[in-house]
Amino acid sequence: MLEFINPNNGSFLSNKGDYLEDEFGNIFPILNGIPRFSTEKNYTSNFGFQWNIFSRTQIDQVNNKIGSSQSETRFFLTTGWKASEMEGFKILEAGSGAGRFSQVILSQTKAALYSFDYSEAVDANRSNNKHFDASRFQLSQASIYEIPYNDNSFDKVFCFGVLQHTPDFESAIRSLITKAKPGGEIVVDFYRINGWWTKVHAKYLLRFITRKISHERLLFFISLNIRWMIYLFDFLCFIKLGFLTRFLPIADLRNFPQNLDSKQRIEWAILDTFDMFSPKYDNPQRLDNVVNMFKKMNTKVTFSGLIKLNELSNQITIVRAIKI
Ligand SMILES: C[S@@+](CC[C@H](N)C(=O)[O-])C[C@H]1O[C@@H](n2cnc3c(N)ncnc32)[C@H](O)[C@@H]1O
Incomplete structure (x- = not known):
């Protein structure tokens, strides 16, 4: 080595x-x-x-x-x-x-x-x-x-x-x-x-607040709200309005592996949403x-x-x- x-x-x-x-x-x-x-x-x-x-x-x-x-x-x-x-x-x-x-x-x-x-x-x-x-x-x-x-x-x-x-x-x-x-x-x-619209996204609209919240509190808020956000995300995709999901404060669930069960999907969603809102830098x-x-x-x-x-x-x- x-x-x-x-x-x-x-x-x-x-x-x-x-x-x-x-x-x-x-x-x-x-x-x-x-x-x-x-x-x-x-x-x-x-x-x-x-x-x-x-x-x-x-x-x-x-x-x-x-x-x-x-x-x-x-x-x-x-x-x-x-x-x-x-x-x-x-x-x-x-x-x-x-x-x-x-x-x-x-x-x-x-x-x-x-x-x-x-x-x-x-x-x-x-x-x-x-x-x-x-x-x-x-x-x-x-x-x-x-x-x-x-x-x-x-x-x-x-x-x-x-x-x-x-x-x-x-x-x-x-x-x-x-x-x-x-x-x-x-x-x-x-x-x-990709263009001017890249930053027209819940992540960039909210990050200036979320990255200052303590990690524990941010994780708590995300965990508390994750179920209804998943539901709404899936619903928007189902009615072919997936482009609106960029305004939901949740990670893009379409990027997840397709074979996750619902418990794993929730866990991934909490993790990736925390990962999206907590970093000091996102360039x-x-x-x-x-x-x-x-x-x-x-x-x-x-x-x-x-x-x-x-x-x-x-x-x-x-x-x-x-x-x-
Ligand atoms: C989103 S995570 C990705 C982790 C892993 N590569 C993966 O894909 O699962 C970003 C990682 O980059 C690390 N990181 C950020 N700035 C860094 C730096 N200056 N030097 C080394 N690691 C850094 C963070 O600590 C974090 O673990």
Whole structure:
């Protein structure tokens, strides 16, 4: 496995049991078996809260039982990677959340995975994936702007569901590219600006209030109201007025896997609605702007556009690029 470095000065870190230390005496604690490069409270506390409550909701395999394959399908469709060709690859996962995609790589490929997240979601990831061999899975709590690995280290880098929630989209992309080897591939997804109407949406109309409400209270309000909102959402779709659902303060249920039972659907709806209203940052981007960011950072863009995950859903916007 790759060694961690101190992201502030680039020096290697040795493992002292409870902490990592560099030659200058700088230390980073190891808590719950996870090196922490960012222990202070930061703007991602909503995600730490969310992923530790809903730690298993979106995980394909819970207790080694296969529940669904939605994360697997999304991962391979989005990246275009083939599990059989990934043996021995070093993969970097940025912003791993509760570890749904970590699990896909660990269970479906023979690659070595290096995952990090800025929030305490790493604890949920660990509890979901601790049964995988530590010789191919290294987890840390770190920021995308200070990734604790040497530059040019990874064959593949991916970052799903994260970039729109960072304060500086372009610097985040630059940081990911820096860590890929020359010839390595970077795949990202992001919320897209389609036109002026993108922000005419309950999310953007209400977020300036909701993101300031305490996480507990916001979750309480959402849970209290979720049933009638699901009912109304489904009704609007049924009478072919689905376009009006953008004014309902609930996540887009059409993006959910089709095989959820009603209890799971409620749980997903609460999780995704919290995920929509609680983040400090929500910065959708124009596709051509993101492609240009990649182009000016020494990469060749191999694909940019939409990936359709199921018949009903909105698509995911992605960019794939190779580092030159
Ligand atoms: C919507 S969640 C997506 C999690 C996971 N990729 C998934 O799709 O299930 C966004 C994640 O990005 C993480 N994040 C946000 N800013 C970050 C940063 N600067 N560095 C690393 N992770 C960050 C959050 O903590 C959160 O877990």
